[in-house]
Amino acid sequence: MHLSLLLLALSSHAVGSAIQIPLVLQSDTTAPVTSIGKELVSSEALQGDIDLKNLEDRANHLFELAKLSVDDYGHPTRVIGSKGHLATIDYIYSTIASLGEYYTISNQSFEAVVGDVFESRLVIGDQVPKSASPMSLTPPTSDKQPVYGPLVLVENDGCDQADYPSHIAGAIAFIRRGTCTFGDKSALAGKAGAVAAVIYNNAKGSLSGTLGEPAEYHVATFGLSSEDSEPYIVDLQRGKVVNASAYIDSIVEKINTTNIIAQSKEGDAENCVMLGGHSDSVVEGPGINDDGSGSLTLLEVATQLTKYRVNNCVRFAWWAGEEEGLLGSDYYVAMLSAEENWKIRLFMDYDMLASPNYANQVYNATNEVNPTGSEELRDLYVEFYESHGQNYTFIPFDGRSDYDAFIKHGIPGGGIAAGAEGVKTKEEAEMFGGAVGKWFDPCYHQLCDTVDNLNFTAWELNTKLVAHSVATYAISFQGFPERSSVESKVLDQTASMWHGPKLVM
Missing domain, CATH: 3.50.30.30 (Glucose Oxidase; domain 1)
Incomplete structure (x- = not known):
């Protein structure tokens, strides 16, 4: 879909007027072969391609896009329906499109409150x-x-x-x-x-x-x-x-907004590693950490991945409407057929990776109460931090971000974060540095969530961890549990107090 048409579709606020594009995620057999002369991806190589300057440039650009909403909202924001968010979607789409024939790009319009x-x-x-x-x-x-x-x-x-x-x-x-x-x-x-x-x-x-x-x-x-x-x-x-x-x-x-999905054309389409971050911010601010840091990390990793061959397909997702209650990821998973659900071997959520008063937080996703494989993914993050001499802490896997729909539909999930409105303890300050008694992100859901709010040390390390996770599973799922169901025992658990970043009960 041409970008101008994409923006035209996104700008419509009329209920029912969304342009629905089918999610075509199979490799295009007519596309040029992309792997000629390329080496198989490795964790070391993909991590080595992560350039902090690229991340900083992307963050500065994203803040400029958030400023497009000032006339309507009185301040920079990328909330769904705003000019800032429309421009964010355009930026993501055009960046992936500029990478040539490596990815199949799809958009998925849906109604959002x-x-x-x-x-x-x-x-x-x-x-x-x-x-x-x-x-x-x-x-x-x-x-x-x-x-x-x-x-x-x-x-x-x-x-x-x-x-x-x-x-x-x-x-x-x-x-x-x-x-x-x-x-x-x-x-x-x-x-x-x-x-x-x-x-x-x-x-x-x-x-x-x-x-x-x-x-x-x-x-x-x-x-x-x-x-x-x-x-x-x-x-x-x-x-x-x-x-x-x-x-x-x-x-x-109710308005219309869209998810953007990019899948490598090469790699086993029956065994996909999927990762996502959300493209929107809250109305109160520009969201450069929440979740500019996650969505830009995905964009940078997707860009660098084009240098390599992959054995398993890699699928990136930029969700809309996370701040309104995980709307984009919920819709995406609900629309998957059982056959398409089965092709996703795991989902990795990357939301807030550059919090200024950060901690290295790993979702405590165990196999006991989550789809089998969630714990193996958790352990991959733990092993990365340990191998880099970094401390880490486990945080609840309680439905606060876009992994929720995946684990409720049988797809193993997990992720990392650098912290939101939680207060840093004395023990955590000893582990990670920073200020005791202060939020991990003092600008969480506020106007001050700008480029100046980012901790670039944390962001660079976490982006390399994202690259490591992508490369690991793009090479092989050897030793990773096979999928067992498109349903999950999570459905039988007591309802979570959270569905997205806000309490629901």
């Missing part, structure tokens, strides 16, 4: 709770005006319509977190006649999440910390009337 909160305010009694935060994808209050009513304590966890008393009609529902999703709670509150909802945390700390896919009865919904909620719970349990007001000016809409 996006939202933005312009203003919000929650007042309870005569106080404005500092921790009050509007949920992502919350609808606005009625007519985008403040609504008023008594705060009504909902029974249990608010996951059953019977938990909502009849006098909640015209009131603001006060709901404990737990058991079911935030979206379910908001919809049940709305169906009971509440004019707004406040979901308070059942553990220490603030509560910020997403309502997920819009539903008919969703109402304007805030999250509130356990600390801020406790006094009101006591008052309500004693029968005291607590009046409140809520105001949210927001928009939730």
Whole structure:
């Protein structure tokens, strides 16, 4: 597809108007042979091709693309639907296309839900709770005006319509977190006649999440910390009337966006090593670490790989809509036939590789609760860090990034990261350096996630690890477990609190 036509398709916001391009991932037998005179890829050679200057140049270019959104958003961003994201997709597509006949490039358009909160305010009694935060994808209050009513304590966890008393009609529902999703709670509150909802945390700390896919009865919904909620719970349990007001000016809409897939034309198409990162940022900032670092690493590794032959096909993916709830990767995996699913031997997720206060984080993907092969991939990362004299730490494999759909459909998965909003401990500072008590990325999901936010030492090392993972499996899957199913025991596990970067329950 010509790039100008691609951008035309992407710029359409009309529901149902997306141009759907079939994912043709078989090698093109009419294409020129690309391996003549090329050596088989090796980890050492591909790692040696990683040039930090190339990564820095790509990061600077990506930030310039994010600036294209300033007129519409008031600041640089690459959120889906923005000019910055359209330009990011164009950049990825055109870069891969410029590499000649090495890859088959496919795009996959799909419908995505996006939202933005312009203003919000929650007042309870005569106080404005500092921790009050509007949920992502919350609808606005009625007519985008403040609504008023008594705060009504909902029974249990608010996951059953019977938990909502009849006098909640015209009131603001006060709901404990737990058991079911935030979206379910908001919809049940709305169906009971509440004019707004406040979901308070059942553990220490603030509560910020997403309502997920819009539903008919969703109402304007805030999250509130356990600390801020406790006094009101006591008052309500004693029968005291607590009046409140809520105001949210927001928009939730559906647009069209796209994934970009590039697969080597050579290599065994029945045994593909797949890796991905997301091309979008949050609306609040340009996302040069999250996930510019991952998506640009893939672009650089894909570029350098063209120098070599491969025995197994290599498939790169740039997902759209990760920040809105893993939309692109979910859609991609859902659209795979059982036959195409079976061809993917493993999926590697690379999201945030250059965090300034970094740690070498490896997803703790074990075979016990994940598709067999996930643990072998985990061990490959561990062995790399150990062989380079680097410390590492395991982090939960809990659905926070684009591996989620793959492991839920029987595909072994794993990945590495450099850290997001987690706080670095004293032990981690001793292992990796950096500041104790600070986020791994103090600019996570913020305007300051620019090129200046990147730790280039971490990024270079992690890009070489990505190159190592690609080369290892592009050469051979010897010793790597065979696929056993297109379904996964992960489906039988308790639902995760995360689906993407935001809490969902």
